[in-house]
Each structure stands twice: as C-alpha cells, then as structure tokens.
Amino acid sequence: MNSATTPLRIVLLGATGTIGRATVAALVERGHTVVCFVRAPTDIAGATVRVVNVGDPASLARDGFAGERFDAVVSCMASRTAVAKDAWAIDHRAHLHVLDAARQAGADHFVLLSAICVQKPLLAFQQAKLAFEAALVESGLRYSIVRPTAFFKSLSGQVERVRKGRPFLIFGDGSLTACKPISDHDLADYIADCLSEPSRWNRILPIGGPGPAITPREQGEALFAMLGRQPKFKSVPVGLLDAIAGGLGLLGKVVPSLAAKAELARIGRYYATESMLVLDPVSGRYDPAATPATGSQTLFDFYQALVDGAAMPDRGDHAVF
Numbered sequence: 001m002n003s004a005t006t007p008l009r010i011v012l013l014g015a016t017g018t019i020g021r022a023t024v025a026a027l028v029e030r031g032h033t034v035v036c037f038v039r040a041p042t043d044i045a046g047a048t049v050r051v052v053n054v055g056d057p058a059s060l061a062r063d064g065f066a067g068e069r070f071d072a073v074v075s076c077m078a079s080r081t082a083v084a085k086d087a088w089a090i091d092h093r094a095h096l097h098v099l100d101a102a103r104q105a106g107a108d109h110f111v112l113l114s115a116i117c118v119q120k121p122l123l124a125f126q127q128a129k130l131a132f133e134a135a136l137v138e139s140g141l142r143y144s145i146v147r148p149t150a151f152f153k154s155l156s157g158q159v160e161r162v163r164k165g166r167p168f169l170i171f172g173d174g175s176l177t178a179c180k181p182i183s184d185h186d187l188a189d190y191i192a193d194c195l196s197e198p199s200r201w202n203r204i205l206p207i208g209g210p211g212p213a214i215t216p217r218e219q220g221e222a223l224f225a226m227l228g229r230q231p232k233f234k235s236v237p238v239g240l241l242d243a244i245a246g247g248l249g250l251l252g253k254v255v256p257s258l259a260a261k262a263e264l265a266r267i268g269r270y271y272a273t274e275s276m277l278v279l280d281p282v283s284g285r286y287d288p289a290a291t292p293a294t295g296s297q298t299l300f301d302f303y304q305a306l307v308d309g310a311a312m313p314d315r316g317d318h319a320v321f
C-alpha cells in the first residue's frame, strides 16, 4: 500500500509543536491527507484539525478517529515539561490509548518521534518513552521509531547573550559532549518518508543532521567567529547542577513542587554530560561515526540566520542554558 506516490490518510499528533509543525508541512507536501488531533482550536495550513483529549479513550474515538478509516498515525507529541507525571501521562499512557484507537481505525503503520537519549535511560521521561516504544514494537503494527539527536532550538539558547557581549557558558572545558544537530525541516522530511521507505519499517532509527559531531565549545567558537569577536567562555562546574538537583531533591520530599524542579535539574545535568550520539553498547562510548545523518541544513547556517535576524529561536525543552 505504501509507496512514495500513494496518498495516505494520516492522523498527526503534536502538530502544534516544533517538529510537529514541520511534519505537517512535509506530509501535506507529499500529498497526504492529514488530520491533526490538537488540544485547543487552531488553524493548521493544509490539514484538518480536530480538538481531542488524547488522555481519554472516549474522546479519541468520538472526537478524533470518529469511526473513520486511517492508514497511519504519526506522533510528534510529547509532554511539554518532561517531568515524570506528565511524561507518563502523555509520552506513555496517551500513546497507548492512541495505539488502540489507531488499530481499530485500520491503521497499519505508526511513526513515533522519540529521542536518542532513551538509549541511556536515567530519567523518568526516558523510561516513559521506552515503555511506549516497547508497547509499539509488540503491537504487531508496522512501526518506525525515530530517535533524533539534538534539535537546533535546544542549541541556540546562548545566541542572544553572546550577541550582547556576554560569555558563552560551557560545562567543564566545553568538550564533555558532542552531537550531530538536526534541523526541524530535515527531521520532518525524514519522519514523513518513513511512510514510504521500507528500509525504515519495523526499525528503531537513530538519526542526526549533516556534518561532523560538534561540541559546545565548537558551537561557541563558531558563534564568536560569525560575530567577528574573540571567543569568551565561562566554565560552569557540573557539580553545581548536582548540588542544585540534590538540594531540590531533598526539599522536594517536603515541598512537592520542588521535586519537579529537582527533576528538571537532573535533566539539565544529563544533557551537560551525555552526548546525543549513538552509544556503542560494547565500549560504552558515544560514536559519531555510527550515528546516521540526513538532510542538508547545519546548525551553523541556523546560527548565521539568527545573527542576521533572518530566523527566530524557538526556545525549547531541555536546553541547559
């Protein structure tokens, strides 16, 4: 059924998020009929919008799938906070409801946007994502589980402060981690083509952007070069994040709202010390050469567009700075 030229009827989740927005455009461009399940009324160019409570199977059936036939589900949905309660509710439980409803609607393919960091799951949201990945693999539906590296928005938080003359913040010497950043557009193309590309069926697909892996120090150096300034770095000790997470963790046992802040500090610590690259299970090392790449847009092109004022940063989840 799936070929590059076959228009499909697709349910898209998370169409109002960073990657979801780019993915609607990629799916529409390929001639598919796209029905977006959203939680608040909005207009999405080229697509039909339905307001659905994805946490409620009755709403999914009545307001979402509405007794109609669909060929596939594409999900770019994820909790906006990544704290444990939200992650288990959205990244896991809501997706289970959608999987059930999708099967009933005749869908035979589920494309899931996940994250490369689930390969070393130390955080609650990673466990929630992995639990749904496992359910999807076991479901018998055709699956494509896309695990991208770092998004541009998560690596662009310091452009404004550097432009104002402040130093670029790094952990340690700025080379503790590396990633192969992927643009929203390139990732959306990759996700959309999972529907028609048999080599992406029933696979877990780590994916990065073009070019070599880059460290935070290299990101800063490129930015200073674009601005015609001498590089100026300020090193932040990783131990500081440990102290914040530890302190908030203790206080969180008494004040529940601080427990969520402790989890956010742990997330920050994770990204300060873990690379967004394929992890070699034997050596335990991150391996840039083993991390597949797609697309043509580079982070440094994006920095240049930000510096020129031609693009706006979409500050996102999990950015450490």
Ligand SMILES: NC(=O)c1ccc[n+]([C@@H]2O[C@H](COP(=O)([O-])OP(=O)(O)OC[C@H]3O[C@@H](n4cnc5c(N)ncnc54)[C@H](OP(=O)(O)O)[C@@H]3O)[C@@H](O)[C@H]2O)c1
Pocket: 013, 014, 015, 016, 017, 018, 019, 020, 038, 039, 040, 054, 076, 077, 078, 079, 080, 090, 113, 114, 115, 116, 147, 148, 149, 150, 151, 152, 154, 316, 317, 318
């Ligand atoms: N940032 C990175 O560098 C990075 C790297 C690799 C992988 N990832 C993964 O990529 C995924 C998506 O990223 P993104 O940046 O595109 O996400 P995003 O911009 O935060 O968008 C999340 C989407 O999920 C929807 N959503 C959240 N909670 C919902 C709920 N309760 N009911 C219905 N819809 C809900 C949002 O809808 P609303 O607009 O209504 O909130 C939005 O459409 C995440 O799983 C993340 O872990 C991120």
